[in-house]
Amino acid sequence: MNFTQSFRLAVKSLIASKMRALLTMLGIIIGVAAVIVITSLGNGMQNYMNRQFDQLGANLIQVQIWGLGGMSSRTVDPDDMYALVDKYPQYLSGVSPYVMTQGIVRRGADDYTRTSVYGVSEFFYNAQRNQVLSGSQLGEGRFLSYIDVERHQNVCVIGSYLAQDAFGGDALGRSITINGTPFTVIGVMAEYADSTEGSSDDVIFIPYGNAMQLNGSGWVDLYLFNSADKDTANLAKGIIESRLYQTFQTEDAYYAMSSAEMMDAMDAMLNTLMMILILIAAISLLVGGIGIMNIMLVSVTERTREIGIRKSLGAKRRDIRSQFIIEAGTTSAIGGAIGIVLGILMANVLTNIIAFALGTGNDGFVAIPTLGGIAVSFGVSVGVGILFGYLPANKAARLNPIDALRYD
Structure with missing residues (x-):
């Protein structure tokens, strides 16, 4: 058979x-x-x-710093990180402090308790790609500028959810308060998620110095660097780690990871x-x-x-x-x-x-x-x-x- x-x-x-x-x-x-x-x-x-x-880019390097504790005077601040970028422009193209803060966001009588507030610098936005380092794009207005960050001006860029829910789609030039401090809306991000409460569209970007004042913190624990190109990302990461080790004298006080390593x-x-x-x-x-x-x-x-x-x-x-x-x-x-x-x-x-x-x-x-x-x-x-x-x-x-x- x-x-x-x-x-x-x-x-x-x-x-x-x-x-x-x-x-x-x-x-x-x-x-x-x-x-x-x-x-x-x-x-x-x-x-x-x-x-x-x-979307974030292969050049991104995230640096988390937790330091040596309150008893140590060894620390780094944003000026140190900016100086590092200026010293090695062939390897590092920019840096943005990234400060997450909690605050009462209010527009008129409405409170937005789930809105995320982030303090960043002007480098957080890439004008050529019309995109911030978190992946979303600018929809209206402009992003934070060097002057905004340097002078701690009370301006902000909001997500599409807040633009629609708080301002009915007409947000530019109007004010929203964070912990009682009014911030003028200078830009609105394009819809990135689903424009619902608590989503990636329910955000506010403000100058990092203002965010540090809001949460009462004297230092930044997270920085976002960009290498000059993807081929120098590992060298750029090594330069950052060398600078941090020079300050803390131990690798247990910080952690750096590139986008390629994260992926x-x-x-x-x-x-x-x-x-x-x-x-x-x-x-x-x-x-x-x-x-x-x-x-x-x-x-x-x-x-x-x-x-x-x-x-x-x-x-x-x-x-x-x-x-x-x-x-x-x-x-x-x-x-x-x-x-x-x-x-x-x-x-x-x-x-x-x-x-x-x-x-x-x-x-x-x-x-x-x-x-x-x-x-x-x-x-x-x-x-x-x-x-x-x-x-x-x-x-x-x-x-x-x-x-x-x-x-x-």
């Missing part, structure tokens, strides 16, 4: 007992669908994060998480394989007389073995195909749900299964069926034809 005949018999056997076949495939279907969904989400998230880092770290974490989740999903494939083996053992018992007749007519052990292996492989292959279709549908549904939650629309998060992932999932499902179908097939092949014919 050739492969085509064995395949037809396998399909005929599955059609004859549809419910049992479906229950047999269930573990394979769930396992394959889970693997497809996990790999799709992982690839989608990886692409989404890479696009976010690309690599995030990719490594995501790949590890995906591998763990795929291994968990593979348990369903294992359960599905055990289910196939169990049903095939039952099938061998039910068809013992048929096996005896075939052997008496000249069928060899390899013919019987191949028939049952092909039947097990066909069962798992059909289950794998159903699982692939189900996984693709679930990935598309989750794409819409996550894109809506992130407020990114069709240009944001997209979880699309790769052909490689689909091929591997299908191959593994067929392999599981063949592997777990071998024991029942071998049992059928070893049956004594006389005992099989007498079986009732």
Whole structure:
């Protein structure tokens, strides 16, 4: 009996007992669908994060400084960081202090308790790309200038949510108060997230010196540097670390990381998480394989007389073995195909749900299964069926034809 005949018999056997076949495939279907969904989400998230880092630029270097504690006089301030940029213009193109502050934001009688207030310098905005270092773009007006920052002027740039909710879309030149201090709106950021309360569009950018006054802090713990180009990012990072070590005499007082390093770290974490989740999903494939083996053992018992007749007519052990292996492989292959279709549908549904939650629309998060992932999932499902179908097939092949014919 050739492969085509064995395949037809396998399909005929599955059609004859549809419910049992479906229950047999269930573990394979769930396992394959889970693997497809996990790999799709992982690839989608990886692409989404890479696009976010690309928007920030490959030259960005974040420096976190926590110092040596209150008992030490060793510290650095924004002037030290500006001096470092001026000293090495061939490696560093600019720096912006980044001060996160809490404040009561009010417009008239309305309070905005979830609005994020950030203190930055004029370097936080790149005029050529019309984009701030956090990724969003300027929609109206202008961003903070050197004079605004140097003179601690009470001006601000607000997000699209505040522009609409607090000012009805007409915010330029009007005032909003932060901790009772009025700030004049000089710019409005374009919509970046979903323009809802607490989102990335619910923000205010003010000069970092004003932010330090609002939160009562005398120093900055976070700086955003830009290297002159992406090829000198590692050298620029080394220069910054050398300057900080010169002050603190220990590497435990600060931490510096470039965009490339952040992207690599995030990719490594995501790949590890995906591998763990795929291994968990593979348990369903294992359960599905055990289910196939169990049903095939039952099938061998039910068809013992048929096996005896075939052997008496000249069928060899390899013919019987191949028939049952092909039947097990066909069962798992059909289950794998159903699982692939189900996984693709679930990935598309989750794409819409996550894109809506992130407020990114069709240009944001997209979880699309790769052909490689689909091929591997299908191959593994067929392999599981063949592997777990071998024991029942071998049992059928070893049956004594006389005992099989007498079986009732």
